[in-house]
Amino acid sequence: MKISEEKQSFHSSSAEHCLQLLAEGIHTVVASTVDDDGLPTTCAIDIMDWDSDGLYFLTARRKGFHHRLTARGYIAITGIKGSDTMSSLAISVRGKVEELGKERLDRLLRKNPYIFGIYPSEESRKALSAFRLHEGSGEYFDLSVRPIARIGFSFGGNEYNHGYEFMIAESCTGCGLCLNACPQGCIDSGTVPFSIIGRHCLLCGRCADICPAKAIARRGDNDDT
Numbered sequence: 001m002k003i004s005e006e007k008q009s010f011h012s013s014s015a016e017h018c019l020q021l022l023a024e025g026i027h028t029v030v031a032s033t034v035d036d037d038g039l040p041t042t043c044a045i046d047i048m049d050w051d052s053d054g055l056y057f058l059t060a061r062r063k064g065f066h067h068r069l070t071a072r073g074y075i076a077i078t079g080i081k082g083s084d085t086m087s088s089l090a091i092s093v094r095g096k097v098e099e100l101g102k103e104r105l106d107r108l109l110r111k112n113p114y115i116f117g118i119y120p121s122e123e124s125r126k127a128l129s130a131f132r133l134h135e136g137s138g139e140y141f142d143l144s145v146r147p148i149a150r151i152g153f154s155f156g157g158n159e160y161n162h163g164y165e166f167m168i169a170e171s172c173t174g175c176g177l178c179l180n181a182c183p184q185g186c187i188d189s190g191t192v193p194f195s196i197i198g199r200h201c202l203l204c205g206r207c208a209d210i211c212p213a214k215a216i217a218r219r220g221d222n223d224d225t
């Protein structure tokens with residue numbers, strides 16, 4: 001699927017579209033876990049399957065990645081598709097992880113036969129174990145469209161909690177200063193108080209910096225760039 005086709009089909013904005021794109025369109029992602037010292041550690045993994053409950057991948061039981069997964073029970077991943085920054089979309093997901101049985105491992109191997117080139121014998125494949133990322137939330141971020149597209153989603157019964165939003169309060173006077181400051185033109189000035197169109201917002205915070213009425217505040221508990 002080409003990116004332009006992905007954009008058209010994405011506008012249903014479904015979590016399932018993002019999970020499918022991660023598994024079948026992006027496939028190799030950067031995964032972040034936390035080690036025994038409480039420090040973040042990243043590695044590249046392949047998302048080998050998906051369904052409405054989550055994302056599936058495998059690793060070897062003796063790897064540090066396996067230890068971090070089972071010790072902490074959480075993972076965050078980011079996959080990027082595009083040839084450079086301005087043509088790229090990124091999907092970030094975080095959620096719980098659970099180790100699965102042999103049946104799911106066999107399915108992952110059948111669906112991703114290139115693994116047989118890395119673990120060629122049945123004996124060597126006994127080192128492998130399958131995992132599911134579930135009860136997760138995520139964000140789709142597309143820098144290749146104008147204004148940019150940023151849409152949150154969740155799956156597996158989880159609430160969307162992947163970030164913060166800037167909100168304009170009743171104390172907005174309608175002075176209009178934020179309209180020039182916003183790099184994406186995503187502030188709706190139709191009525192006072194003005195409002196921010198969240199799906200196009202970069203979360204840069206410039207509007208909050210310059211608002212003389214201090215009417216714009218950040219709501220949420222996470223941070224990113």
Ligand code: SF4
Nearest residue numbers: 172173175176178211
């Ligand atoms: S700068 Fe602040 S007070 Fe002025 S229009 Fe924007 S939100 Fe309202």
Ligand code: SF4
Nearest residue numbers: 182201202204205207
């Ligand atoms: S946070 Fe940045 S992109 Fe979002 S509305 Fe404010 S100025 Fe615009």
